[in-house]
Amino acid sequence: MGATALAAAGVQGAAHAAEAPLPVVITGEDRVDLSLHSDNGDPTEPQVDLRIDVPGEEFEGDGEVPSVHRGEYTIRIDARGLRGVAKADLPCEADGLVAVCTGYDLYAGTTFNRVGGIRLDLSDDSEAGDTGKIVVTGEGESLDFTPLTVDVRVGGPELLNRELSAPDGLKAGDDFELPLGVMNVGGLPAEGTVLRLLGSRGLSFPDAYGNCSSSEINTGDLLRQRTEVLCTFPGTLDAGAAYRLSRQVRVQTADFALNDIFSYSFDPLEPGEEKKIHRGEGRRQGSGPDLTLERVADADPARYTEYAELDLPRTNTYDLELTGASASGEAGEKVEVEIGFRNNGPAWIGGLRSGGEPFTFTVAPPAGATFTRTPERCTPAGVNGSDPAYLCFAPTPMLEDARLTFPFELRVDRVVEGAKGRVALPDWDNPYDSDPANDVAWIVLNAAEEPGDDGTGGSDGGPSDDPTAPGSGDGDGSGGDADDEGTGSASGGGSGDDADGGLALTGAQGVGLLGGAAVLALGLGAAVVAYQRRRAGRDGEAAV
Secondary structure, eight states, X not given: OHHHHHHHXXXXXXXXXXXXXXXXXXXXXXXXXXXXXXXXXXXXSOSEEEEEEBSSOXXXXXXXXXXXXXXXXXXXXXXXXXXXXXXXXXXXXXXXXXXXXXXXXXXXXXXXXXXXXXXXXEOTTOOTTOEXXXXXXXXXXXXXXXXXXXXXXXXXXXXXXXXXXXXXXXXXXXXXXXXXXXXXXXXXXXXXXXXXXXXXXXXXXXXXXXXXXXXXXXXXXXXXXXXXXXXXXXXXXXXXXXXXXXXXXXEEEOTTOSSXXXXXXXXXXXXXXXXXXXXXXXXXXXXXXXXXEEEEXXXXXXXXXXXXXXXXXXXXXXXXXXXXXXXXXXXXXXXXEEEEEEEOOSSOBXXXXXXXXXXXXXXXXXXXXXXXXXXXXXXXXSSTTOSOOEEEEEOSSBOTTOEEEEXXXXXXSSOOTTEEEEEEOOSOOOTTBSOGGGSEEEEEESOOSOTTOOSOSSOSOOOSSOTTOOOOTTOOSXXXXXXXXXXXXXXXXXXXXXXXXXXXXXXXXXXXXXXXXXXXXXXXXXXXXXXXXTXXXXXXXXXX
């Protein structure tokens, strides 16, 4: 692709030169507030990421990225407006507070057009209320640059939130009230503030205050389903002062709620932002009395934090159940079996901190049989086919009534009457699984005639044969054509695959078991904590 694409890009660039300059935009954060009370983030990380935005569709394929313009250009970063305000660490060739970056190729979009980062820190002369700016411009033949101005402010309003503590004895289905508050630890007053309440899928806010508006996302990706409430307060929050809400905020938990995330935060209200907030698409304005803020005397700054959130309720349970299957076949015959995985509730399994970390379980073939086709989300458990068992992945988030099926194909290499293959969740101490007895099931081949007991249901009983013994005959226990179909994906979700080596998903709201690598997009600001390892050290709960 390289030479041809570049040649085509050169023609495209020439066309731009002949017709009109190519419009490009310098992008990056246009405002940075520097705190007088913190290190302003990781000292090695820039607050401004400069890029160039070029018209066109970004390249997403393999191979060399085609350019849409070829020709020298320069980017000039002028930070002289920060003298006496802040220190600036500039990219490229810098001479004091001015830096010049050069380039040749430009690509569609911004991904491949990074200029560099700007790191800002307090200087010895920095004082509350100081302001300055950085001006970034560009020039190049046949290019029309839109410049960027970065406004920098020192010691402006800086709002911290009153710490939260979990209510005692809270159960799923209960509602509870939380005392919320804010302290302005910045150097300047905040002329108005906005309160943001966020609750994941199992939480809601039943009260509708007049100065608040709400929105809900209750379809699509389960990780992103949430309720958001925004409340605006036009009054002044003095520097160094603390405030509390005139009444406690009520939060309702659903019957299926478990380790759902509640968070809140106060932020300065920008001029003209109030109407935009409440008139946003899909927002519902409250009709009740207004919430107000009351000043608090002698507030302890140690009780206020940047991030205020809770995982609750912690006392609900779910019931994971595996179901097996039975089949009969002669030597050399292939048979199909379907393993079931379901959540009997009452709780859903959010996996919100891990962004959808899956549950795993193992499936071993019965003695005398070999797997010849396996589901997409199952992968060989051993190394180089040394173990005939498979490791399967059940994605989270998982609805409270989720039903999944995992279809397998087996070849009967030799007939072993009543041969059993074990299907099992890990041997764990999971405090949320209410019935560990159904965490094991069996694949039974050529069962003896014993009415009412084929050994396929969830059970902790054992088979008469070694359930993990590899098949004999010409099978090698490596899973047949699983290499073509089994991806072993450890991420959850999707809309379900067909029964041809796929994973079928059913449940409430259609197929909604969507996982992925993204953490719950609620702006919670928390570190990613794997759900199955949830806070074992802090809470004393066993790892899942």
